[in-house]
Amino acid sequence: GAGVSQSPSNKVTEKGKDVELRCDPISGHTALYWYRQSLGQGLEFLIYFQGNSAPDKSGLPSDRFSAERTGGSVSTLTIQRTQQEDSAVYLCASSLDPGLRTEAFFGQGTRLTVV
Amino acid sequence: AQSVTQLDSQVPVFEEAPVELRCNYSSSVSVYLFWYVQYPNQGLQLLLKYLSGSTLVKGINGFEAEFNKSQTSFHLRKPSVHISDTAEYFCAVSDRNGANNLFFGTGTRLTVIP
Numbered sequence: 001g002a003g004v005s006q007s008p009s010n011k012v013t014e015k016g017k018d019v020e021l022r023c024d025p026i027s028g029h030t031a032l033y034w035y036r037q038s039l040g041q042g043l044e045f046l047i048y049f050q051g052n053s054a055p056d057k058s059g060l061p062s063d064r065f066s067a068e069r070t071g072g073s074v075s076t077l078t079i080q081r082t083q084q085e086d087s088a089v090y091l092c093a094s095s096l097d098p099g100l101r102t103e104a105f106f107g108q109g110t111r112l113t114v115v
Numbered sequence: 116a117q118s119v120t121q122l123d124s125q126v127p128v129f130e131e132a133p134v135e136l137r138c139n140y141s142s143s144v145s146v147y148l149f150w151y152v153q154y155p156n157q158g159l160q161l162l163l164k165y166l167s168g169s170t171l172v173k174g175i176n177g178f179e180a181e182f183n184k185s186q187t188s189f190h191l192r193k194p195s196v197h198i199s200d201t202a203e204y205f206c207a208v209s210d211r212n213g214a215n216n217l218f219f220g221t222g223t224r225l226t227v228i229p
Contacts, residue, residue, distance in 0.1 A: 004158075033217065042121075042221035043205060056216065091159070093217075104217060106151075106159040 002026075004107035006092050012113045013082055021077040021110045025094030032075050033104065034067055037089040046090075049075060082114045117142040117208045121220035128196055129228050136191040136223045138180075138206030148189040149207040149217070150180055159205065165189065166211075176200065201227045 005024040013019050025032050034046040045059035049069045060066070064082075069075040079086055089111050095104040120139045128134045140146065150162040163174025170182040180191045189206060206220040 035219070043207075043219035045216060045218060048216055093159075103161040103164075108158045 004092055004094050004105050006090075006107035006110050008110060009108060010111045010113075012115060015084060015114055016081055018078065018080045019082055019112065021079075021090050021112070023075045023077070023092030023094075023107060025073065025075070025092070026096075026105055027073075029094035029096050029105075030072065031095040031097070031104075032069060033093040033095075034075070034077050035091040035093065037091055037109065038087075041088075043091065046077070079112075082112075084114045087112055087114045117146060117210060117216075117218045119206050119208050119218055119220035121206055121223050123223050124221065125224045125226065127226045127228055130198055131195045133194050134192065134196050134200075134225065136204050136206075136225065138189045138191065138220060140187050140189065140206070140208045142187075142208060142210065145211045147209045147211050148180075148182060149209070150174065150178070150189070150191050151205045151207060151219075153203040153205065153222075155202065162191070162204070196225070196227050198227050198229060201225060 007022045030051045032049040035043045036046055037043050047060055047067045048056040064080045067077045089109040091106055091109045093104040093106045096102045118141050122137050148165040151159045152162045153159045162178055163172050163180055165172045165182045173179045178193050180189050182189050203222045203224050205222045207217050209217050
């Protein structure tokens with residue numbers, strides 16, 4: 001597609017359930033980022049993938065969060081045993097240049113609500 | 116590590132008035148600086164960026180920002196705002212030496228009043 005695609009756009013889940021959020025980056029973009037946007041909190045970095053290098057997981061808030069990127073393309077963010085504080089908009093972005101000298105393109109996000 | 120501070124969470128301004136959205140950063144290394152905009156119900160998009168060279172950077176929709184190394188600032192300005200500029204604006208910083216991460220501020224909501 002022309003842009004970064006995220007699915008689902010909205011997800012309501014019960015506390016304690018696992019969820020998977022998907023990101024399809026722009027074709028050819030080697031860098032992929034996950035962020036979390038909470039009300040009044042700005043964008044919180046979660047994880048960064050660059051090509052075949054080991055991902056930068058330094059932003060993951062707990063071991064309930066994990067992410068993978070298959071074949072250098074599609075990425076899945078998994079949240080296990082969801083908690084109410086996990087409710088937020090999860091944003092994915094991709095960039096052609098890992099040095100960020102070119103633009104990072106963002107998807108529309110997945111709004112996660114944990115009830 | 117880098118961090119970004121946007122002191123103003125909300126900025127109301129009348130249409131056709133000038134506006135400045137403040138951004139300060141902290142970093143122990145040289146950085147790239149960015150402003151992103153998020154219009155209502157839309158994704159983030161790049162407004163402008165500073166990589167090197169001239170400290171005054173011009174972006175889309177008439178916005179510009181000035182990199183001030185001594186004050187570690189990258190304030191965003193527009194001389195005359197329109198209703199359509201109502202949006203959330205995010206300042207971001209990246210380490211130019213290879214950390215390849217993008218750290219965002221908490222955002223400033225600009226509301227243009229008719």
